[in-house]
Amino acid sequence: xxxxxxxxxxxxxQKPTTKNTHIRVAAxxxxxxxxxxxxxxxxxxxxxxxxxxxxxxxxxxENFLTYGTRPALDKSQEVEFVETFAKMAKEIDTWIVAGSFxxxxxxxxxxxxxxxxxxxxxxxxxxHPDGRVHEYYDKIHLFDADVSDTNRRYRESDDFSHGDRPVxxxxxxxxxxxxxxxxxxxxxxxxxxxxxxxxxxLIPSAFTEATGRDHWEILLxxxxxxxxxxxxxxxxxxxxxxxxxxxxxxxVVDPWGNILSSLGKGEGVVxxxxxxxxxxxxxxxxxIASHRRLNxx
Numbered sequence: 001x002x003x004x005x006x007x008x009x010x011x012x013x014q015k016p017t018t019k020n021t022h023i024r025v026a027a028x029x030x031x032x033x034x035x036x037x038x039x040x041x042x043x044x045x046x047x048x049x050x051x052x053x054x055x056x057x058x059x060x061x062e063n064f065l066t067y068g069t070r071p072a073l074d075k076s077q078e079v080e081f082v083e084t085f086a087k088m089a090k091e092i093d094t095w096i097v098a099g100s101f102x103x104x105x106x107x108x109x110x111x112x113x114x115x116x117x118x119x120x121x122x123x124x125x126x127x128h129p130d131g132r133v134h135e136y137y138d139k140i141h142l143f144d145a146d147v148s149d150t151n152r153r154y155r156e157s158d159d160f161s162h163g164d165r166p167v168x169x170x171x172x173x174x175x176x177x178x179x180x181x182x183x184x185x186x187x188x189x190x191x192x193x194x195x196x197x198x199x200x201x202l203i204p205s206a207f208t209e210a211t212g213r214d215h216w217e218i219l220l221x222x223x224x225x226x227x228x229x230x231x232x233x234x235x236x237x238x239x240x241x242x243x244x245x246x247x248x249x250x251x252v253v254d255p256w257g258n259i260l261s262s263l264g265k266g267e268g269v270v271x272x273x274x275x276x277x278x279x280x281x282x283x284x285x286x287x288i289a290s291h292r293r294l295n296x297x
Contacts, residue, residue, distance in 0.1 A: 024055045024274075026050035028270075029268050030064050031240065047096065049269050057094065061204045075105050078120075082103075082133065101123065120161065121139065123138050139162065140183060141189075142157045151208070190223050207247045208246055224254065225256065229255055256278075
């Protein structure tokens with residue numbers, strides 16, 4: 001059986017008390033390109049737009065700071081971006097999940113198991129409304145695949161190091177799991193989330209047009225159903241350069257697999273209200289966790 005172990009090696013086996021049963025979330029869709037400053041401007045604009053919709057948590061997509069070019073941030077830039085979003089979270093008094101961006105150094109208070117890497121990690125950072133880093137996740141599964149599109153060959157491992165730590169963090173709305181894009185194809189990660197009683201899984205992504213058309217919605221709805229939780233999945237959605245197009249259709253899915261809200265192409269904010277009491281009602285009717293017969297190690 002997979003059991004999440006936190007940074008203090010405490011084995012987490014019981015579901016924490018959920019203080020709040022309702023949360024309004026925003027999945028932010030972008031069309032990021034190679035211009036850091038332009039992408040940052042768009043991200044800030046969309047985060048403020050989400051705040052005007054009174055959301056409690058806003059999630060940016062994968063590669064929101066740079067896409068379509070090799071990542072090239074030095075440590076000072078990395079620190080600057082982390083500090084910028086920490087201040088932004090405090091300014092708008094909202095939980096911000098910075099989908100993913102290149103990050104090499106250890107954020108203060110968090111030490112990676114392996115620091116000596118020659119490539120950055122694709123990192124998702126969770127910012128608390130009080131302006132501090134609440135958690136971070138380094139993408140475990142890197143997209144090394146051949147796809148039938150104009151780009152054809154993707155080798156994410158040429159530019160990034162892979163993470164080695166599944167992440168579940170506590171929030172006022174229960175436990176939340178973090179995954180990034182290609183992670184969606186690995187059911188063992190989501191079994192880990194299910195066995196740790198997550199209420200919500202956040203999946204910032206940059207699904208290509210070719211793979212998104214065939215697999216995006218199917219995988220998201222399947223993961224929500226099998227984990228019996230909500231899925232918040234912001235995606236990149238448009239043309240990034242002459243070879244790179246992403247599928248878009250950012251969405252929020254409920255534990256029964258229903259799409260609560262979604263968007264087509266282009267920039268935008270997908271907002272949905274989540275009633276977390278729905279999870280217990282579904283689990284009472286269909287107690288999948290107690291019906292499992294196979295252990296996964």
